[in-house]
Structures are given as structure tokens and as C-alpha cells.
Amino acid sequence: MKQRNVFPRSLQYLIAIAEQGSYTRAADALHVSQPTLSQQIKHLEEILESPLIDRTGRGVRLTDAGEVYLFHARRAWGELDAGTRAIHDVKNLSKGSLRLGWTPITDHLTCSLLSHFNNLHPGIKISTLEMSQDDLEIAVGEDKIDIGIAFTRPALEENESTDIENYILFEEPLCIAVGKNHPRHNTGEMSALDFGNESLALLNSNFALRRHIDRYCQTYQIEPRISVETNSLSVIIEMVELGKLATLLPETLIRKNPNLYSIVLIPEIPHKTVSLIWHKGRYKSPSSRAFIEIASDLTARMLQNEFDISL
Numbered sequence: 001m002k003q004r005n006v007f008p009r010s011l012q013y014l015i016a017i018a019e020q021g022s023y024t025r026a027a028d029a030l031h032v033s034q035p036t037l038s039q040q041i042k043h044l045e046e047i048l049e050s051p052l053i054d055r056t057g058r059g060v061r062l063t064d065a066g067e068v069y070l071f072h073a074r075r076a077w078g079e080l081d082a083g084t085r086a087i088h089d090v091k092n093l094s095k096g097s098l099r100l101g102w103t104p105i106t107d108h109l110t111c112s113l114l115s116h117f118n119n120l121h122p123g124i125k126i127s128t129l130e131m132s133q134d135d136l137e138i139a140v141g142e143d144k145i146d147i148g149i150a151f152t153r154p155a156l157e158e159n160e161s162t163d164i165e166n167y168i169l170f171e172e173p174l175c176i177a178v179g180k181n182h183p184r185h186n187t188g189e190m191s192a193l194d195f196g197n198e199s200l201a202l203l204n205s206n207f208a209l210r211r212h213i214d215r216y217c218q219t220y221q222i223e224p225r226i227s228v229e230t231n232s233l234s235v236i237i238e239m240v241e242l243g244k245l246a247t248l249l250p251e252t253l254i255r256k257n258p259n260l261y262s263i264v265l266i267p268e269i270p271h272k273t274v275s276l277i278w279h280k281g282r283y284k285s286p287s288s289r290a291f292i293e294i295a296s297d298l299t300a301r302m303l304q305n306e307f308d309i310s311l
Contacts, residue, residue, distance in 0.1 A: 008080050010044040011073040013037055014052065018070050022060050091286055094123040098287040101129045101136050102149035104233035105209045106274060108253045109169075110149050113295050120294065124287045132231075133208035137164055140279050146288045149295075151208040152273040165280040167292060169299040171271040173251040174212075176263040179241040185261040192220040195265055198246040201228035201236045209272070213248050216269045274299075 016026040017037070027034040045052050052066035062070060090096045098117075102110045107130070114126060129145060136148045141163055152166055176195065178185050190198075196217075202224075203210045217224050227245060230236060240247050241259040248269065254262045276292055278284065284292075 008077070010040050011077050011080075013040045014044065014066075014070060014073055015077060017041070017053065017060055018062060018066075093121045093286055093290055096123070096285060096287040097125045097127065098147070098285070098291055099127045099129075099145040100147055100149070100291070101131055101139050101145040103133055103136060103151065103208065104130055104203070104231075105151075105207070105250065105253075106149045107233065108250070108256055109274065109299075113149075113291070113298060116298055117291055117294050121287070121290060124290075132206040134206065137277065140164060140277055143279065143282065146278065146285065147291060148277040150275060150277050151212070152275045153208070163280050164277050167276040167278075167296070169274045169276060169295060170302070171273050173271050174209075174248050174265075174269045175251050175254055176246050176265055177237075177240055177249045177254045177260045178246045178263060179243065179259060179261070181242070182240075182244050182246065182261070184263065187263055189264045189266050191266050192216075192222060195246075196222040196224065199225050199227040199244065201230070201239050201245045201247045202226055203233065203236065204229050204231055206231065209248070212272060213269070220267070 013026065013030065016030050017023060020026040020029055023034050023037055027037045030037065041053060048065075048069065050065045050069075051063050052069055054061045054063050054066075086095065100110070100114070110128075114128070117124070118126065129139065131139065133150055133153075136145075136150050139145045140148050152168060176190055176198075184190065202213060205211060205214070213224070216222075228236065228239060236247050237249075237257065237260070239245050241257075246263075248265075249260075250272070251262060254260045276295055278288065
């Protein structure tokens with residue numbers, strides 16, 4: 001058999017002839033000319049190298065090969081029609097998928113974005129991964145996630161892959177976070193010198209926030225007293241809540257937690273820029289584009305309401 005493509009239109013024409021019982025009625029039903037219909041069927045027979053219609057009688061009758069092929073043609077046409085409807089569903093966001101990744105420190109923002117996206121598009125299946133900044137950029141580059149929520153790397157750090165595209169959402173202030181048992185929980189400000197005397201719980205150096213803190217300490221010649229180092233943000237928060245350790249967290253995250261108290265570090269530690277990242281040259285699905293739009297809109301409203309991410 002010749003290896004050539006069979007156009008879906010030929011399948012539609014064969015099905016119509018079988019259902020209508022004549023070339024004339026089939027052509028009328030399809031709104032095409034009879035010669036066009038006949039030509040398409042002949043072309044299909046040439047591809048299959050087998051007659052599908054017996055033209056020796058007065059009426060239209062399928063050959064044995066035609067009957068067999070019609071059975072599969074109807075199934076194929078049904079699948080093609082389902083595929084067309086599925087594409088429509090994806091475009092109007094009633095179906096589809098979205099793979100998201102984020103760093104632990106952006107958790108408070110991500111959960112709010114996911115909730116808003118799911119409320120608007122409940123038919124989209126969302127898969128999520130939490131990882132370090134470096135792993136997040138690798139996952140985007142290897143097409144393991146569609147969009148990442150991350151910190152923008154500073155100019156002095158080695159830049160991420162040139163295939164990564166950034167969309168800045170907002171700048172996030174960072175503050176010292178302490179619990180109610182900390183002797184300075186009612187203090188509004190803390191100097192860099194005093195910060196150097198604090199017992200700290202910090203993420204390890206695989207995380208962008210930790211490297212950001214380390215740069216601040218180097219700038220002001222602080223030798224940080226790290227009592228706990230971990231890759232779990234939840235462990236840090238719980239230990240700070242219950243004990244006398246301090247840490248550095250985004251201001252919005254501290255505000256969301258009633259058991260944490262915020263202290264401004266003087267001189268102020270530079271803000272972190274929160275961004276969406278994706279692969280620059282890769283196709284963005286309708287669900288990815290919708291998430292970017294929702295994230296942009298939500299964070300814009302969030303800024304207008306002083307980072308109230310419960311909007």
C-alpha cells in the first residue's frame with residue numbers, strides 16, 4: 001500500500017455516501033459538487049489500492065473492502081470530531097493542564113494564585129512542585145514545569161539560562177521574624193549589629209533567600225549566628241514561633257501568621273523581586289497564558305491594598 005496521508009475530508013465523503021445511498025444526495029448534504037465528491041473517493045481508493053464502491057449497478061453499494069473501511073472510518077471520524085471539540089475546550093479553558101513550580105519562600109503567594117485560578121478555571125488540572133531556585137530554573141529548561149514562581153536573580157549572581165524569560169510581579173520587603181517568646185518581639189527596629197548577635201534559623205544555601213541574606217551580612221561584615229539550617233520553611237517558622245530564634249521572611253508572610261512578629265532591619269535588607277519564569281522559546285498553552293494574566297492582575301490589586309493577598 002502506498003504510504004500517503006488520507007485527508008479527513010475523504011473519510012467524511014465516504015461516510016456521507018454510505019448514509020445517503022447516492023452520490024447526488026451525499027453531495028447535497030455536504031454542500032459540494034458531485035464531481036468533487038467523486039474525485040475525492042477515487043483519490044481515497046488510489047491511496048488504499050482497493051475499490052470501495054461498486055459502480056457496476058444502478059445504485060451505490062460499498063464493496064466488502066468498503067464496508068470494512070467504513071467501520072474504521074466512522075471510528076476515526078468520531079475521534080477527529082472529539083479532537084476538534086477537545087481543542088475548543090482547551091482554548092476556552094474548560095479543559096487542560098498546568099504545571100507549576102515555586103520556591104518555599106513564595107508559598108504564601110502561590111497558594112493564593114492557585115486558589116484564584118482554580119475558582120476561575122476548575123476544569124484545568126494543576127500539578128505543582130516545590131523546589132529551590134536553581135532546581136526551579138532547571139525544571140523550566142527541561143520542560144518539567146510550564147511556569148515557575150521565583151525570585152529574580154541579582155546582577156551580581158550568575159544569570160539563569162538565556163532560555164529563561166522573567167515577568168516581574170512585585171518587589172517583596174523582607175523583615176526579621178520572631179515569635180512571642182523572643183525578648184524583642186515588641187521591638188519595631190533592629191540594627192545590623194544587633195542582628196549579628198541573634199540566633200538564627202535559616203534555609204540552606206541552595207535557596208535564593210539564604211544567598212540574599214548572606215550577601216547582606218557580607219556587606220555589613222556580620223558573622224551570622226546560625227543555630228538551625230534546613231531546607232524546610234515550615235520547620236523554620238514553627239521553631240521561630242515557639243522559641244527565641246529569629247529569621248528573615250517576606251513581610252507578607254509574617255503578616256499572614258498571627259504567631260510571628262515583624263522587625264525592620266536597619267539598614268534595610270534589599271527587597272526581593274518576585275517573578276514568573278518560563279522557557280522563552282517554548283509554546284505557552286492557553287492555561288499558562290491565563291495563569292500569567294491572573295497572577296499579573298492579582299498582584300497589581302494586591303499592591304494597591306498593601307499586599308493583602310487574600311483578595
